[in-house]
Amino acid sequence: MKNQYLPTSLGMYVNYLVVGMSIIILPQNMDVLAQQWQTTLGGVAVVISAVGLGRMLVSLASGILSDRFGRRLFILMGASLLLVFFGGALVCHTLTGAIILATLLGVGGASLDAGTYPALMEMFPQHQSTANVTLKAFTSIGQFTLPLIISLLVARHWWYGWSFLLCLGILIVNTLFLWRWSRFPVKSTRKDKVKVATQPVVRGNLWLDGTLFAIFGYAANGVFLLASIWLTKYGQDIVGLNDTSARALISDYSVGSLTCVFLTIWLAHRGVRDIQFLIVYTVMSFSSLLVLYLFPIPLISTLMAFIIGFSAAGGVVQIGLTIMASFFPNDKGTVTGIVTTAASVASFTVNLIAGALAANLANVMLLDVGLALVGVIAATLITMRYRYLFGTGNAQTVAPKQSET
Numbered sequence: 001m002k003n004q005y006l007p008t009s010l011g012m013y014v015n016y017l018v019v020g021m022s023i024i025i026l027p028q029n030m031d032v033l034a035q036q037w038q039t040t041l042g043g044v045a046v047v048i049s050a051v052g053l054g055r056m057l058v059s060l061a062s063g064i065l066s067d068r069f070g071r072r073l074f075i076l077m078g079a080s081l082l083l084v085f086f087g088g089a090l091v092c093h094t095l096t097g098a099i100i101l102a103t104l105l106g107v108g109g110a111s112l113d114a115g116t117y118p119a120l121m122e123m124f125p126q127h128q129s130t131a132n133v134t135l136k137a138f139t140s141i142g143q144f145t146l147p148l149i150i151s152l153l154v155a156r157h158w159w160y161g162w163s164f165l166l167c168l169g170i171l172i173v174n175t176l177f178l179w180r181w182s183r184f185p186v187k188s189t190r191k192d193k194v195k196v197a198t199q200p201v202v203r204g205n206l207w208l209d210g211t212l213f214a215i216f217g218y219a220a221n222g223v224f225l226l227a228s229i230w231l232t233k234y235g236q237d238i239v240g241l242n243d244t245s246a247r248a249l250i251s252d253y254s255v256g257s258l259t260c261v262f263l264t265i266w267l268a269h270r271g272v273r274d275i276q277f278l279i280v281y282t283v284m285s286f287s288s289l290l291v292l293y294l295f296p297i298p299l300i301s302t303l304m305a306f307i308i309g310f311s312a313a314g315g316v317v318q319i320g321l322t323i324m325a326s327f328f329p330n331d332k333g334t335v336t337g338i339v340t341t342a343a344s345v346a347s348f349t350v351n352l353i354a355g356a357l358a359a360n361l362a363n364v365m366l367l368d369v370g371l372a373l374v375g376v377i378a379a380t381l382i383t384m385r386y387r388y389l390f391g392t393g394n395a396q397t398v399a400p401k402q403s404e405t
Contacts, residue, residue, distance in 0.1 A: 005123035008182040009016035009131070010375040012116045013138045015079055017060035018167050019112065020142020022082065022105060024250060026051075026164060028150050032160050039095045041233075045355025047098045048229060052347025059344045062114035063294020071122075072184050074115030079175040081108025082217045086168040090161050100234055106347070113340075120357040122185040136315050138259045143228065144254030154243055164368035186246045204327035204389060212382050214342040219375035220320060222350040224313040226368040227253060230354060231305060234361045239296045252302055253309035258281050260314020275386050282379040293365045312372070317343065320379075323386065 026033065026048050034044050066074045085105040092098050120131040150163050204210075233254060237245035264277060288307040291300060321339060350371070357363040 006183070008178070008184065009120060009123055011174055011178045011182060012075065012119065013134065014115065014170065015075070015082075015112055015178075016135045016138040016172075017142040018171055019109060020139035020144075021146045021163075021167050022085070022109070022142075023139070023225075024143055024146055024228050025167065027222065028103070028147060028232060028247065028250070029160050029163070033089075033098070035081050036093060037095045037098045038093065039360050043095050043357045045351055045358055047095070047102045049348050049351030049355065050265055051109070052097045052225075052344055052349070052351060054103040054108075055110045056106075056341065056344035056348050057103075058107050059110045059113070059340050062110050063118075063340075063361065066114040066118060069167065070184070071119035072178075072182060073267040074111045075119065075253075076175065076179055076327075078108045078111030078113075078115065079171055079178065081105065081111065083168065083171050083175065084108075085279060086164045086171065090164050091384040099339030105334055110344070119184060133261055133265060133315055133318060136318065140254045140257040140261065140309075140313065144251050144258070145303075146160075147232070147250040151244045151247045154247075161225040188234035206328070208329050208384075209385055210384065211340050212378055213320065213327075213339050216320050216375060216378040216382060217339035217342040218346040220282070220312070220317050222346040222371045223289070223375060225347060225350060226354060226371070227289070227308050227312060228362065229351065230361065230364050230368075231308075234296075234365055235301055238365070239298060239301045241298060241301070245298070249301060249305040252305040253313065256306040256311075259306075260310040264315055264319070274319050274322050277385055278316065278323060278379050279376075279383050280373070281311045281314070281316045281319070282375045285316070286369065286376050289365065289369045289372050291367050292388060293362065296362075320350065320382075322343045323382065327385075327389065 025045065030041060032043050032103070033047075034041055037043065037047070081104050085101050085108065088101045088104075091097070092101060116135065117132055120135070120234060124131040146163065149166065150160070152158075153160060153162055230248065231249045232246045235241040235249045236243065239246070260281075267277075268274075268300075284307060286313065287305045292304040292308070324339060350367075354364045354367060357367060
């Protein structure tokens with residue numbers, strides 16, 4: 001608690017509270033935004049996919065530039081681009097303008113990732129994994145609270161824009177704090193990398209294992225994105241829930257995500273290995289999505305929303321990155337970039353496919369089931385490769401340096 005960077009880290013966590021809201025603010029306001037932007041639900045899906053396009057375009061480059069120019073610059077840049085999105089979305093009345101704003105949101109998110117994850121690892125070198133997983137917790141808190149706020153706005157017939165203004169207000173105050181009073185560690189020297197040479201040389205095959213992790217990153221990111229974006233509309237149109245109950249599915253989903261974050265940390269400290277989490281969570285994700293698709297009734301949808309959030313959005317991507325680091329102990333940056341790029345491609349392409357299927361939301365859920373099945377297959381093959389390389393599976397893993405958020 002005496003760490004001098006605690007205030008700065010809190011500011012970075014607050015950024016990810018807003019990032020969590022930004023992930024679902026478009027789908028939560030899908031109908032009214034379709035009218036404002038003079039388009040259809042499919043058009044809004046294209047706008048949502050543009051967020052992934054923005055991330056895909058800059059995710060690799062922003063990480064490299066963050067090493068060169070510092071973390072603070074990219075954190076402030078990312079927060080500023082989020083400000084542009086939340087402010088611009090309220091005054092935009094064209095689909096083209098909305099796509100541009102969504103692309104800037106994606107660029108802003110990638111910039112925040114490039115600055116925040118390395119900064120947290122430098123601020124808390126003895127607790128890197130916990131520091132990064134806590135970002136996931138704040139993201140989930142944002143995803144949990146926003147549907148409740150929007151439900152209140154809808155119930156009282158208030159202007160939808162108050163949800164955007166809330167995010168805008170939090171960001172303005174937080175960005176001013178980070179700009180004026182934040183403190184960051186002095187940039188480490190390249191000599192620190194000499195320590196890598198002391199690590200055990202246990203290497204995977206870059207083409208085989210790299211491809212498996214890329215497929216896993218694509219599938220895992222696509223699963224939780226589709227669920228977080230389309231769960232509310234699926235609840236309304238297929239399950240037959242009213243507006244408030246359908247929005248509550250996202251809150252159930254976020255509670256599941258938060259529960260998984262804390263349970264995973266607790267179990268990891270008691271000896272449960274990352275590779276065990278990986279296969280269990282991916283199977284749970286596939287099973288819960290399949291049940292939701294086959295039995296779209298209110299009680300099951302509520303329970304499955306919690307389990308989907310637990311298994312698909314509770315840190316499984318971070319777990320995958322941690323395992324990947326054990327496959328390539330001397331090339332963490334390279335292989336992390338591969339998975340991060342795959343996740344960004346998923347953010348862009350999966351939403352485009354979902355938009356084309358949006359006429360029947362059952363097909364969107366079936367797409368999510370298919371992605372989850374791909375994730376199970378990839379996780380199974382990764383587990384087989386893990387056992388082949390490490391035998392009993394007692395290899396020491398390290399905390400991931402980047403995430404999909």
